[in-house]
Amino acid sequence: MERKLNFFKIGLISLTVLMTLLFLSEAISLGVLINYSLGLVILLVLATVGAAAFNFSENPAKGKNFIIGFLSLLLVFAICYGISEVTIDEITKEVVAGSRGAEAGIYTLYVLIFTAVAVLLYSSFKRIYR
Numbered sequence: 001m002e003r004k005l006n007f008f009k010i011g012l013i014s015l016t017v018l019m020t021l022l023f024l025s026e027a028i029s030l031g032v033l034i035n036y037s038l039g040l041v042i043l044l045v046l047a048t049v050g051a052a053a054f055n056f057s058e059n060p061a062k063g064k065n066f067i068i069g070f071l072s073l074l075l076v077f078a079i080c081y082g083i084s085e086v087t088i089d090e091i092t093k094e095v096v097a098g099s100r101g102a103e104a105g106i107y108t109l110y111v112l113i114f115t116a117v118a119v120l121l122y123s124s125f126k127r128i129y130r
Helices: 002-024 030-058 060-083 099-128
Strands: none
Touching: 002 030, 030 060, 030 099, 060 099
């Protein structure tokens, strides 16, 4: 099973590198790259939820923590989606499909990084002053 997962992981990484190179060589548009990225995010969310459901069946106490964290993440993403704007292609003057979701994902990443750094600093100062 581990060998299949490693093969799948290498395949996803290779496909992502290929998509990036195709975009840089202007063989595919920005919309295709954004949709591919959103597809990867959906795949990651499904894999995470599936693993959590499996763990929840084995240990319900830890499953509750995951549900609280997942709902918090969905709330942050919904707020970020609300404040994000669509991207308009300068050449064709059309809205780039999926751009609002991608921008919301970037804002969510910023919030998660800020939260992680704040918790890290808090725990470090708490440890120093003990």
